[in-house]
Amino acid sequence: QKLNDYYSQCLPGTAPTTTSIPTVPPTTDPVPTTTATGTDPAPTGCPAINTNLVANSKLPDPFTFSNGARVTTKADWACRRDEIFQLFQRYEMGTLPPKPQSVTSTLSGNTLSITASDAGKSITFSVSISKPSGTGPFPALIALGGMSIPTPSGVAVITFNNNDIAAQDSGSSRGKGKFYTLYGSSHSAGAMTAWAWGISRVIDALEQTPSANINLQRIGVTGCSRNGKGALVAGAFDTRIALTIPQESGSGGAGCWRVSDAMLKSGISTQTASEIVGENVWFSPLFNQYSSPAQVTNLPFDHHLLSALVAPRGLLVIDNTGIDWLGPQSVWGCQKTANKVWQALGVSDAMGVSQIGNHNHCAFPSSQQGDLDAFVNKFLKGQSTNTNIIRTDGANNVGFVEANWVSWTVPTLS
Numbered sequence: 232q233k234l235n236d237y238y239s240q241c242l243p244g245t246a247p248t249t250t251s252i253p254t255v256p257p258t259t260d261p262v263p264t265t266t267a268t269g270t271d272p273a274p275t276g277c278p279a280i281n282t283n284l285v286a287n288s289k290l291p292d293p294f295t296f297s298n299g300a301r302v303t304t305k306a307d308w309a310c311r312r313d314e315i316f317q318l319f320q321r322y323e324m325g326t327l328p329p330k331p332q333s334v335t336s337t338l339s340g341n342t343l344s345i346t347a348s349d350a351g352k353s354i355t356f357s358v359s360i361s362k363p364s365g366t367g368p369f370p371a372l373i374a375l376g377g378m379s380i381p382t383p384s385g386v387a388v389i390t391f392n393n394n395d396i397a398a399q400d401s402g403s404s405r406g407k408g409k410f411y412t413l414y415g416s417s418h419s420a421g422a423m424t425a426w427a428w429g430i431s432r433v434i435d436a437l438e439q440t441p442s443a444n445i446n447l448q449r450i451g452v453t454g455c456s457r458n459g460k461g462a463l464v465a466g467a468f469d470t471r472i473a474l475t476i477p478q479e480s481g482s483g484g485a486g487c488w489r490v491s492d493a494m495l496k497s498g499i500s501t502q503t504a505s506e507i508v509g510e511n512v513w514f515s516p517l518f519n520q521y522s523s524p525a526q527v528t529n530l531p532f533d534h535h536l537l538s539a540l541v542a543p544r545g546l547l548v549i550d551n552t553g554i555d556w557l558g559p560q561s562v563w564g565c566q567k568t569a570n571k572v573w574q575a576l577g578v579s580d581a582m583g584v585s586q587i588g589n590h591n592h593c594a595f596p597s598s599q600q601g602d603l604d605a606f607v608n609k610f611l612k613g614q615s616t617n618t619n620i621i622r623t624d625g626a627n628n629v630g631f632v633e634a635n636w637v638s639w640t641v642p643t644l645s
């Protein structure tokens with residue numbers, strides 16, 4: 232109930248009516264050169280990134296490198312994924328620091344305390360672990376700001392207080408939170424990158440704490456609204472996460488900047504990049520200069536490619552058609568397009584979209600329970616289920632005309 236009270240205050244219209252873009256603080260951290268996350272080593276032999284931005288009013292091609300070469304194999308995709316990951320850090324999210332010099336943890340009851348130290352500084356934060364009955368190791372969902380979907384049976388819930396790692400009260404929260412205590416208040420990472428870094432440290436801690444009794448192959452991440460944007464980024468950035476479930480994440484999450492700009496232009500009151508950079512600190516200050524409609528079209532990616540970073544792992548996008556501010560047409564078109572990357576990898580049913588209206592923001596409707604169960608049972612419990620789920624009840628969304636947004640074809644990657 233507390234969570235629902237909070238969410239009902241969030242929408243609609245807590246956004247400032249004027250867009251005052253904060254000045255860009257100097258960033259001292261280096262431009263990213265490697266994925267440096269999860270357990271995957273950065274791929275080698277990849278083409279160099281071409282950072283000349285080329286205007287593109289459509290959704291950029293997942294299968295063409297920035298140097299113009301075509302992606303034809305799964306090995307190419309590993310390189311292209313790495314390139315997309317670096318581009319997101321460079322233009323939108325800020326730099327994701329690699330694993331710090333030291334990560335230590337202690338488990339006391341249900342509380343896992345994590346200390347991360349680097350370059351003479353250290354921070355400590357904790358997560359609470361709520362386990363089901365029975366014998367583990369248990370699958371687990373890491374919940375940003377608490378669970379907003381029904382807790383699946385047999386699954387542990389790890390509550391991650393993302394606000395403690397990076398504040399998200401308003402545009403004045405820049406550089407506040409434990410991440411910035413460790414890396415400095417002028418670090419380029421936006422709040423979502425900072426949260427993703429923190430979630431990776433939670434997984435590091437679980438790896439070194441077998442007594443926590445969590446199955447490391449069966450970790451998911453979820454969150455709603457602003458925390459749903461964060462859940463998508465965490466799942467995109469750390470390949471140890473088997474299932475990513477962003478709920479009603481809207482613009483800046485499962486929506487595509489270009490489609491949201493078109494919605495606003497057509498008169499629908501929806502959130503766009505130029506609004507979001509003034510409202511809060513979810514993105515890097517580096518993104519400010521790319522946020523106007525004229526600049527958004529210069530970005531070498533859109534959020535279909537943020538989702539694509541999750542592939543071939545599990546992704547279920549849970550969404551609400553009833554709230555214009557969330558950009559339902561944008562989320563629908565963006566994520567149907569993202570699914571093409573899973574298609575190319577031969578696992579289109581590892582990525583689903585379930586979009587249902589007529590309910591309050593972040594109030595999960597029972598009509599979506601089957602979709603959630605199918606993904607949880609497959610990716611967190613190892614069952615064989617039908618996850619061929621791409622559905623919307625939004626009549627308007629049929630108006631997303633793919634030919635207006637997608638001018639590339641989908642290869643079958645060998």
Ligand code: MCU
Pocket residue numbers: 237238241242244245246455456457458479480481482483502510557
């Ligand atoms: C959907 O997430 C955000 C949205 O981006 C904000 O503009 C709005 O004010 O708050 C939403 C939210 O987090 O609601 C809880």
